[in-house]
Amino acid sequence: MTLRHAILGLLSKWDATGYDIKKEFDDFMSIFWHSHLSQIYPELNKLETEELVTSRLIPQEGKPHKKVYSITDGGIEEITNWVGSPPEIPKIKDSFLMQVFFMDNISVDQVIFQLKYYQGVRQKRLDEMKLTVQEAWKSIKERQTMTPRLLMSSAVLRRGLEQEVQYIKWCEETIQLVEACKSLWDPDASLDSVLPFEEAKDLMEEYFNAAVGLEED
């Protein structure tokens, strides 16, 4: 039921085609949503039969015709109600964290490789996002205006950015921890090469305290 609100929310800002909506999803909104055209088009149809949106056909030369959707008063009411309704904690599906959770099944070197690889992928994403922010920031300064709309989308953008920054930092610190605890993986290690528990404990405490105070007694 959230896809309809993603669509209505966008149409409360501008008129748009299904294709436009998809581009918006893939661009800025990818921080918190995604969807395929094959899901967007039927949803727009449903919204039209429910009279939350209306459409008009716009013929184009050389390109396929456009079906431009506009929001109705009913649609505005629906999206406004939803935005003000009690928020829920989204149920996460993070397949990489799941891989990490089961990484005791592979070698330390593989673990470190996976973490480094993922860190790189996230870094690339962060770099792209930073470019977007800088462009947006430039145009805001040129226009010399600040609006609630800009404010709220900036809040979302900051959340997206800091999420990337923090994931990268987590990768880094986890690589360090695993590197320091390497000998735990080796069952054939001689006793003096095995990590003593006290040392592991200290490393872990440091690792946790870098992110959250555990205030334990």
Next chain:
Amino acid sequence: MTLRHAILGLLSKWDATGYDIKKEFDDFMSIFWHSHLSQIYPELNKLETEELVTSRLIPQEGKPHKKVYSITDGGIEEITNWVGSPPEIPKIKDSFLMQVFFMDNISVDQVIFQLKYYQGVRQKRLDEMKLTVQEAWKSIKERQTMTPRLLMSSAVLRRGLEQEVQYIKWCEETIQLVEACKSLWDPDASLDSVLPFEEAKDLMEEYFNAAVGLEED
């Protein structure tokens, strides 16, 4: 295709019933995964026909019988391959961030209310998680042993914790920003009560820099 890996991963640690797996999902694994029993049972059946797991019936007195699943060599191979396969950035669906994105449709007071409410919900979740960590930590110190398995699940746990901490901090700082920019919402405000652009710009810059350096020129 990830549910099967969640199940196989768990069965690579211990034998379990579908019911046990569901509890594990709802408990520790909720940081990165969730699923319903009505999806877990059919998936276990599929895994059995593919010979990645085997099952045996265990009758119980007073309670329904148990169907305990064990992983096979084929299952171990499958999960090991998957854990070592190239990780992908999960596509996020965060309906709260979407609500925030469209919050220019409601009043400032409602915006602040929504943010405060969500912060509270997240805080409650963090408090629960902290309790779990403290218990786990106590038992680790009692057992005086550290293993790759414990290490990797600790890494996931830390990620979960810091995610909560950061979301709470984001709520706090966003509330402050919105509070400071309140006058933007009021179209009837007299000119001198409207937030000047320069002031808004400074507030925004501070807001972004608290999380990420934008290194702009």
Next chain:
DNA sequence: AACTCATATGTAAATACTTATATATAAATA
């Protein structure tokens, strides 16, 4: 005494989402 919760396994139906296919043209790239 009636209701809810935890244990335990399942099926059925409905919804949501992904992947593949179909059509049509212009522009850009290999």
Next chain:
DNA sequence: TATTTATATATAAGTATTTACATATGAGTT
């Protein structure tokens, strides 16, 4: 020149997920 990409809409088929239903018992709560 052939392929890919972008524009634009749409359907079909398959997979994944959620919600509802069905059954059974013991323990705890209202």
